[in-house]
Each structure stands twice: as C-alpha cells, then as structure tokens.
Amino acid sequence: MEKLRAAMIGAGGRGMSHIKSLAAAPNIEFVAICDIVEEVGRPAAEEFGVEYVPSTEELWKRDIDAVGIFSPCVYHYEQIRQALLAGKHVIVTKPMVDSLDEAREIVELVDRTGLKLLVAQSMRWNSMFRAIHALHEAGKLGRIMLAEAYYVHDMRPVMDRSPWRYQIPQDFMYGGVCHPVDLLRWFLGEVDEVFSYGSHGGLDTRYPADKENNFIISLKYQNGVIARVLSAYDIIHPPALWHRPFHGVGLALYGTKASLFNDRIVYEYYGQGKPVEEAITPADEKEDHAGETMGFLKHFEQCLVNGVKPLVDVRDGAQVVAICSACWDSIHSGRPVKVTREFQR
Numbered sequence: 001m002e003k004l005r006a007a008m009i010g011a012g013g014r015g016m017s018h019i020k021s022l023a024a025a026p027n028i029e030f031v032a033i034c035d036i037v038e039e040v041g042r043p044a045a046e047e048f049g050v051e052y053v054p055s056t057e058e059l060w061k062r063d064i065d066a067v068g069i070f071s072p073c074v075y076h077y078e079q080i081r082q083a084l085l086a087g088k089h090v091i092v093t094k095p096m097v098d099s100l101d102e103a104r105e106i107v108e109l110v111d112r113t114g115l116k117l118l119v120a121q122s123m124r125w126n127s128m129f130r131a132i133h134a135l136h137e138a139g140k141l142g143r144i145m146l147a148e149a150y151y152v153h154d155m156r157p158v159m160d161r162s163p164w165r166y167q168i169p170q171d172f173m174y175g176g177v178c179h180p181v182d183l184l185r186w187f188l189g190e191v192d193e194v195f196s197y198g199s200h201g202g203l204d205t206r207y208p209a210d211k212e213n214n215f216i217i218s219l220k221y222q223n224g225v226i227a228r229v230l231s232a233y234d235i236i237h238p239p240a241l242w243h244r245p246f247h248g249v250g251l252a253l254y255g256t257k258a259s260l261f262n263d264r265i266v267y268e269y270y271g272q273g274k275p276v277e278e279a280i281t282p283a284d285e286k287e288d289h290a291g292e293t294m295g296f297l298k299h300f301e302q303c304l305v306n307g308v309k310p311l312v313d314v315r316d317g318a319q320v321v322a323i324c325s326a327c328w329d330s331i332h333s334g335r336p337v338k339v340t341r342e343f344q345r
Helices: 015-023 039-047 075-083 100-113 127-137 157-159 172-190 289-306 316-335
Strands: 004-009 026-035 051-053 066-069 089-093 119-120 144-152 189-198 214-221 228-234 251-256 258-261 264-267 276-277
Touching: 004 251, 015 039, 015 289, 026 039, 039 051, 066 144, 066 289, 075 089, 075 100, 089 289, 100 316, 119 289, 119 316, 127 172, 127 251, 127 258, 144 172, 172 189, 172 214, 172 228, 172 251, 172 316, 189 316, 214 264, 214 316
Parallel strands: 004 026, 004 066, 026 051, 066 089, 089 119, 144 228
Antiparallel strands: 144 251, 189 214, 214 228, 251 258, 258 264, 264 276
C-alpha cells in the first residue's frame, strides 16, 4: 500500500525522540519538520533528510496526510485547528489544549471533518501502567474502592532546557495535572466533582509568583469512587517511590481483592496469614519515555492505516481538559465544582 505522508511540528525538547519514532514507522513516510526557530528545526530536518518548513502556514500547503504536534501547549489549539481545516489527521502531545472553550471547538471540528485525532497521554503507553491496567481488566484487583495518583517533578532542570515554560508561562494544571488525571480516568471512568487547592512553591523564581504550580485535588467519580491527586512541580525532586528508576508519575489502587502501589501489589490476606508484597512485571522492557513515544506513534499509525479508534481520542482529550478546568474553578472559588459531561459519549 502507498505510505501515508506525515510531518512533525516542534523539534525542540523531547521533539527529537518523537521524530526518531515517527521516522521508524514502517507505513508512514516522514517528509517534513516545522519549527519556527530555524536554528532548531533546520538541523533536525537535515539530520533526518526531510524538508525544513519554517511556518505552519507553509506546512499546510505540503502534500501530507497527518501531522504530529509537539510544540508548547499554548500553540496546540491554533495548530490543531489549522491542521483539521487543512484536512490533516493529528497526533498531539498532552494537553490537547489548555482551555474548555478551545476543547469544545476542537471536538466540533473533528466531528465535522471526520479526521483522526490522538492525544499522546503518554502514561497509557508506559509499560508499567499497561501491566497494572491489564491486572485491573483481568479482575485481579476486584472493585476499586479508593485511588491515588501523583506527578511530582522538580521542573527547574526542565525549565533550563525549555525556557518557554516560565516565559509564556506553562499552565501546570493543564500541562502537568493532566497526567495523573488521565491515568485515574483510565481506571475509574468519569469524574463527577472536584475540590482543589493550589499554591506557589517559590523555589524557582523564574516562574511567575502569582501562578500556582503545586496542587492537591480531591475527586469524586460518577461511580461513587473517591480519589486524590498530588501534582507538584516547584519542589526538590523526592526519593524514588518505585523499586526501579522511574519518572515522577505514580498510582495507588485499593480494591476488594488487592491493594496496589506502583510496582508492588498485596492480594487479600485477611484470615490467611500476613500481607505479602509481590512485584509487578512491566508489560515490556521499555519503561522510559522513549518506549512510551514509540508506543503511541505505533498506535497512531494503526489508527491511520487500519482505522483503529484512538485510545485517547478528541473527546477523551476534551474531558481531561474539562477536569482541569473544573480544578481551576475550584481553586478560584474555594468550593467543590461539578465537571461538565458534555464530552461523554
């Protein structure tokens, strides 16, 4: 079959790892890199032997079927909108967009055009979380009664590499909290209500002092389960809570058959002896960001070539944005806030 032609927007930061994975996709012909910073985009294009395109306006004139958007969050809405109007399928890094109104418009555009949109919520392709999800799907945990998720990350070294995060600045509710929120949604379904606190850490003086960058969130799900999220980005990086080197995202699930914390599980023991921890084996050997990137780009390829439904489609992306939006409303009002159900199927 004729290969699908694809381009990538954003060669800075982790963009190169995404580009390498896209270039390795067997059914996709990687043809162009677009980056408004020429000293970043042109060398990347030369390395991969593809065309360098200096602007998105020029990119939509090229003969491409799909585009990967891995630019800073604030550009996602306009770049997705332009791509869909130009007839291009889209994969976009998280968050899909960073406002509820933008999410509404992107959902409407995808519905109208019939094009594919995949949100690269990378934790869903992480080999540890896939192994945990498989246990859940197999009924090993029983009914989940309570859950926790966290994303704790000293962002100071990251902001050294990507100054836009404090210059624009990045909204860490949409750009960070979206990780644990989407992870819990994968296991628990839709959120009914949230109550949130936010604070400014003050360690990194580059990030605006009037913007929160540490969050504690309580969530109530439509099925009655309650959960909490800890998301902290202005902290000294904490000790690892996994038994192996791992990034700062974690998960705890408390079920009627087992309790799980990251890579360890304890099955029901009451009346049978003492609790015994068992290790959880990753779904494959690639536990890092590179493995996640290869996973979601392979999935995107299957969505385009074989008509597979995106694991995190436009409505999933919009619902995560809706949860984050409700969290901001709660912080500003000091009250619990209901999450809109308008994107649910």
